[in-house]
Amino acid sequence: MINTIFLYALAGVGLFSLGLYALIVHAHLLRKILAINIMGSGVFLVLVSLADRTQGIAPDPVPHAMVITGIVVAVSATALALTLMLRVRSETGQAELLEEPPK
Amino acid sequence: MNWAFWLPLLIVLSSLLAALVIFILPEEKTKTRIGLNIGAALLKIVLVAIMLWGVHSGYQFETRLPLLPGLELVLRADTLAMLFVALSAGLWLLTTVYAIGYLEDSPHRSRFFGFFGLCVTATVGVALAGNLITFLLFYELLTLATYPLIIHRGTEAARKAGRTYLIYTLAGGALLLIGTVWLYTLTGTLEFTARGFLSTLDSMHHPALIIIFVLLITGLGVKAALFPLHGWLPQAMVAPAPVSALLHAVAVVKAGAFGIIRVIYDVFGIEFSASLGVTLPLAIVASVTIIYASVRALFQDDLKRRLAFSTVSQVSYITLGVAIVGPLATIGGIVHLVHQGVMKITLFFCAGNLAETLGIHKVSEMSGVGRRMPWTMAAFTIGAFGMIGAPPLAGFISKWYLGLGALQAGQDWVIFVLAGSTLLNAAYFLPILYAAWFGKSTGSWPNERNIGRYETSLALLIPPVITAILAVLLGLLASVPFSPLEWTRLITSLEYTP
Amino acid sequence: MNDILWNLLLLSVPGLPLLLAFPPLHSRLPWFRYLAVTPAIIVALMSMTYSIELSWLLFGIGLGIDGQAQLLLGVSALLWIAVATLFSRKTSNSKAVNNLISSLFMLTMAGSFGAILATDLVGFFVFSTLMGYGFYGLLIAGDDLHHQTRRAARIYLVAMIIADVMLFEVLLITALVTENMSFAMAHQGIAQSDYLTLYLWLVVFGFALKAGIWPLHFWLIAVYRHLGSAMAILLCGVPVIIALLGMLRWLPLGETSSITTGVTLQGIGLIGLLYTCFLIFFEWLKNRSFTMITVYTMLLASGLFIIAIGTGLTDATTWIRYENSVYYFIALLSLALAILLALTIRLQQHHTTTTATQVDDNTAMWFERWPATAVAWAGNIGSHTLPEWRSGWLAKVNHLGLLVCVWKRSLAANERNLQGWTVAITLFLTLAAIITLLLIFH
């Protein structure tokens, strides 16, 4: 019997993988940042869905607390990433990472 | 104050502290530096003399500091240690005096004398080490302290020599480390004990012990310049003369040889080593080194290079003496530690004098130099004859006991090695003497300078003369109490089961 | 009190020359050469048997005087005075060279006196080595030196070093069997040990090399060809006589018999005698060089000496009877030869010496040429009779020979003409072969 909650979890893992794929494949920094965010959402989805470990009883509150914390972290990380991206673009003229090693 | 605890530590610290102060001394404070150098050297000699007397009267001097759980930093004054300590303390003073004269007006003296002091500290530490880990510690310190001395000149050749030196010695040190740790895991102790501490080990471990022996001896053999690990030594002669003198006579090469003595006698135990069957191969390696290096020395035109190959050859006498299982050979090997030191330092001092005063670096430039610098060349002559083993010089005593020991142990082949070495030594030393005394002088030298009132400055002249006299006295007065020979007899009596 | 005086006197016999070897001392003293001989003469004149033991010196060295030593000391002192007189006439222009020659002179003198007085093996060895090196120095010191003399001196040096190496082995063997190295104790010890034959042969070989006895006489002849009178007298009076003395002292004569060794020695002595006779005959026919004939006379005498030693070894009791006469023999021999040499050299100097240059070419000895000879020999049998590939192989050997030459040339950097090392190697190989054989038999 496929539990709906388990389905959510699977979706979470799917998001995670999708994000990982995008992170590796795309060169543009904005896409990479978005990919990271999608991965994060995937993880949060897994966390929330798996909170319902014990059938019937009210879901465990702890994972929710975790997810909220995680979102806070993710927001600040994204903010930092976006600032950095803008700085990189203003310094190098493009929002991509050059592959060659530093001079 | 507990003298038994503090004295070994003080002996090590006397040069260490001096070195550290010298490091931070500004370059132009020549007087202070000289005072510090000489003062520390004298202090060390006094301390060593006290300890020598103490050891002879049966006092136990021992410093123990915790290093690792179950392992301690041990400085202990046993008879063998005292022999080496006395040698290095004595020759340090002379070399310091010499170096002060030699490096007059040259740059980076603070750095030089700082590392010089460190080098002696490490040597004394090697001598006093009471267990293998302490030995290892100072042994590696010695590598580090001598490297800057070798590349002191900063030329490309010096850098190259330094690099070679490091490759050899660091690799050797690594092998030594593995051997030591392995030994520790087998026995749980590394304490030097007369007649060794391994004979009680289960015979199941004997193959492992043989491998450990090879590891340790290879590691030490690098510094002792055993063939084929000697490659660094002839290159290292680019260093300034006092450094070469110290390197060849006291510090690096001797530390290796001393380590071999320690490992064979106080870790494995000579009788146990013989029963493992490892001494004969070692003796053969030493013999090959003796002959090979002598032959190589024949072909060197650079004086210091020739002396360097001579060192390779002569130091292996020590190893040979140790590897021939028998008390008399042991005496020969150990006493050569001192004798070779005194003779070789004389030779290097003289080579330095020639280079510094006349700009002579090659044997072929030495024709007639005896008339220009008679005192220097007289000292050189004594050193050279000592190396050949002419009686009654110090080298004769060593050869005597080595030969006798070989015969006593039934290893007659060693006689041929000794005879061959004598001939070869004569072959590469006598032409030098011949050229110096009887050759026609061309009248002009490559780079002559007038230093001082005498043939060269007194600081350069006195040390070789003193060591030359010592080389004569060590031979003539070999049987006098407290002579190295008598002291060595005392050491040997402890190493063999009666 | 008297003892102290005697000790001092005895010590000063080798000690005073040794002290006077220091340039600062002898350059300030007048007549120092004669001064150095004085203690020796005093001791030689006082007839007394006395000995001292210097236990603190080396492994313990003994000096002593008895009838035999007195005789030799006296003769040798006389020779030294004669040589000193000859020497002081010819002096170099350079002060440094003079100082050097004087020092070497003193060292040689100290060595010879010490060896005569020594009552133990080590002492004898020490002093005779000192004398040997000193003498080598004297041979080559001086401003204008014939290059052949230089070469001859080098051969002497090599012979001496090899002899010393052998005698060193003798010392080791002795030390192995006895604690006390004095002659008497050593003889006792060695007579009872298994090493007796080895000991005898090493001693005989070592000293025969030093004394230039047939068939080890090659260096002696080479050296003599180009010596001045002073050095010639010194050579026969000091190194040769000391070597003969060494044989007398070191061999356990009169205490033990070794028939085979003795007989073999007698045989060798006899052949040597015959050979020398031939030499003298041819020399007389060819060159009429008085010096060389004198030298050959010396060979003759040493041949006789070897026969005597052989006889002594065959029969101990006979030896005891004529022991003293052997000492007289060598003492007189040295005196007679010295006088003879002095005279002949004087004579020769009045005549023009035209022959010398012709003889020079022969001074390279056969074994010095052995690598080249071997290759030539192989070439002869190879290239004529064998197929191509063999000669190719020979070319390689030849190449090797060339390499040897390169080696030689590289040695020349040290000293122009170092062919002496071929001698060294050959001799060493011979020595090795002999010792190996002896060890096998032993």
Add this chain to the structure above:
Amino acid sequence: MNLIFDTHWVMMLILLPLFGAVACFLWSRQAVTLGLITAVSVLLSVIALTLQVLEQGTLRYAVGGWGAPLGIDLYVDGLSLLMLIVTAVVGVAISVYSSAYFKPGKAKHYWPLWMFLWAALNSLFLSADIFNLYVTLELMGLAAVALVALSGSASALAAAMRYLLISLLGSLFYLMGVALLYHAYGTVDIALLAQQVESSPAVWAAIGLMVTGLLLKIALFPLHFWLPAAHSSAPAPVSALLSALVVKASFYILLRLWLDVFPEANLALSYLLGLLGASAIIWGGIQALYQTRLKLLIAYSTVMQIGYLFLAFPLASIIGWKAVFYLLLSHAIAKTAMFMAAGNILFYGGHDQIADLDRVAQRLPITLTAFGLAGISLMGLPPSGGFIAKWLLLEAIILSGQWWWAIILIAGGLLTGAYVFKVIGFAFTQAEVPHEPRMVPKRMEWVTLTVAVLAIMLGFMAPQLLALMDLGAPFGETMS
């Protein structure tokens, strides 16, 4: 005395730098002074905490009195205490160094970030649950990225960006693992997990995710690609911080999890880690040898030294763990000194090309000495912390019978020797100074030397430090 034993130093360690960060931010003109005061007070707190722990044993502190599973627990045992100590020591040294290094314009950004990083590090070491570890890891990462970007050059920004992405990626992997573990056992507390965890597919998946995420952050070969750029383009004090502490923090988490949470018998994984470590040693060493810039050389040296840390995994013995932990400590100190020395050289000559060092090296003897001493510790030559670590590691290797690691260990030591002396060799060549140099403030040189001497002194503190490590028996019960 009561003051020491009753105060909650654990909280102080987190709050002090946090307040420091805020203060530096608010009063940016006095940032240097405020930062230094904070640094010293953190150091004092750590000392106090050490005394407290020595007196009372391991410490568990529930923040706000809530307690697990809902509240946050802080836990101090030998492992975390030593990490705190080394952080404090390095932190003070870096603070002193930075006080002279940065120009005022940069300093106002630097100090708050650095204090913030310190707070994150301290709370990371004190965390007793795996989720809290995630949060602190993330905080530390963000602060570190900002510090890397501080110099503002294009390469620094690019390196920072890459570092940020990697860091976030690693954290997310880790968080996924946390989620799985929580699902399986309903707790994130390490101690509780340790009692319950058994081998199961979910646990294995979690282990895989967490280890991957952490390895990314630790930069173990072959996941080290981001490290040299990030560590070498940052300002010197930041490089020191990253190499000495930030990388080590991730390793600390891995160690904690491996020792407490992950079940036994993951033999294959441990061998894999060992193998990667060995490759890192060789690869990092060779790379370092071929670098032409000093800071890159040091950065690759970090890659290499990280490899050593993983040699303990296949050995799985207490002595092995202690060895690598000791290595971690001594590497932290030595690497700090090394980066500081590189900073001095850069400061003085304006470049860090190794081939041109001879002009610079001769004029900075103190710096060069410091570099040499740190190098000795890295090589593992006695007497130094590195030597003790190497000795213990060799002992563990030989006791385990897996002798092939010893070959790697020795080869690594020789490679280290090669690249350290490649630099030091230039100290002795004579060369003229071609241009007007910028004088290095005395403070920077001396603090470098002090840290380097400390790296050597670690060789003489082994008995005490090893005893401290045993507190709470983090590596297992039996005494070695």
